[in-house]
Amino acid sequence: MTSSLRTASLSRRGFLGLGGGIAAMGALAACGGTSGSGGAGKLQLVGVADQQKAVEQLVNAYGKAEFEVSFAPTDQVQTSVRTRLGAGNAPDVHVVYPGNGSAMSMVQISAAGLLADLSDQPWVKRIPSTLKPAFQNDGKTYVYSAGSSVIGAVYNKKVFQDAGVEPPTTWSGFLDVCEKIKAEGTTPIALGAQTPWVTQLITYALVPSTVYAKNPRFDEQMKAGSASFADSGWAEALEMYLELQKRGFFNDNPNGTTFEQQTAMVATGKAAMAIQVSAVLPDFRKQAAAEDALGMFPVPGADDEKNCWIPAGVTVGLGVSARSKNLDEAKAFLAFLGEQKNMNAWAEAVACIPLTRDASSKVDPVLEPFLPFIDGGKAVPFMDQAWPNAEIQPAHFAAVQELLGGRTTIPEALAGLDEIYRKKS
Secondary structure (H helix, E strand, O other): OOOEOOEOOOOOEOEEOEOOOOOOOOOOEEEEEEOOOOOOOOEEEEEEHHHHHHHHHHHHHHOOOOEEEEEEOHHHHHHHHHHHHHHOOOOOEEEEEOOOOOOOEHHHHHHOOOEOOOOOOHHHHHOOHHHHHHHEEOOEEOOEOOEEEEEEEEEEHHHHHHHOOOOOOOHHHHHHHHHHHHHOOOEEEOOOOOOHHHHHHHHHHHHHHHHHOOOOOHHHHHHHOOOOOOOOHHHHHHHHHHHHHHOOOEOOOHHHOOHHHHHHHHHOOOEEEEEEEHHHHHHHHHHOOOHHHEEEEOOOOOOOHHHOOEEEEEOOEEEEEOOOOOHHHHHHHHHHHOOHHHHHHHHHHOOOEEOOOOOOOOOOHHHHHHHHHHHOOOEEOOHHHHOOOOOHHHHHHHHHHHHHOOOOOHHHHHHHHHHHHOOOO
8 A cells, every 4th residue: 555555655555555765755636615604714634645535525514614625646745744744834634644654544653642642432443453553643643544445456347257277276277367367468567657656565465475374473573673574575575576588478668657657458358467555446446437347356475365365454543733723613624524324435436345334334345355364364564564763665566677677686675675674773
């Protein structure tokens, strides 16, 4: 993601969000500011590009401070903001990835003493207990997030209609759908694996079914040292990932295809679908013929529907620099974001499910197929949000690229992830 998701980079949020990838530092693109009527000092805010619509909307609605706002792609912001944090010149408010597992994750940054404690904010009391690990470290809350994103298949409705197929509910059904679309001369799945955070999403979509549906305590056992990537359903998930490639269901040269190219392929009908995090739906819709031209469905990772689970991770959020010269003003802005109406507005802007819901909350219609999984207890956080260090996620990115390129094997890839997981920080 990632989210991290994009994770994180889950992720482009890393994740997934989606987590997030570590890439060369890039310049942040300034996106203007807004002046308010209050007496607060000018607040510098740096966000990830996926947040832009929501952040700009709510900055303009706030009206109590003057802002300098900028955004950058996940890979750039992961590196540039982390560097600024280390140098002591961080922005007042900046992107933070929930949980652990990336260099810009809440656990990693708060453990270094670089995030302000938000525990006294009113919205913190409404965090569902199952999601608290994504927000809290040692019982203190350090990140604001408006809700949860899911990973599934974003699909072009016309391509599906032309091929005479419907969203499947089993893995064998998913393969049949891909085969029928391929027979029509259309690429079934667009994969932009040149963009590192994209590589993780198919794995994340499948692992809830191949691992957690069978063993909900997997993360707990990993931490205790009684489970491993290699001896788990992770191997099955990667085998399924490569089966899609072997059957010719991906575009040519996924490792040479970017996220932007992946998006365009689905939006224009050159490909039927892309397995993606819901937070990037706005990117797909910008290029589609109409907003309702695209749908989204859970990727079924098993042949028994009751064993099909989904990933649902807390979306990339914002934190306040512990060294901010405008600490009170920055925290006041996050308290504003935590009001239900503003949480709803952010969730709508990034196509996620609000952290808490009331009568005024709206869920994007394309996400409705995911709600029965979430409400039925068949959803798990993005995998990277439970990982103990920031090196596992980029290692996963690289492992998938090497698997797609035929440069490693699944046992070798998983052994490498296990080694990094056990690495002491």
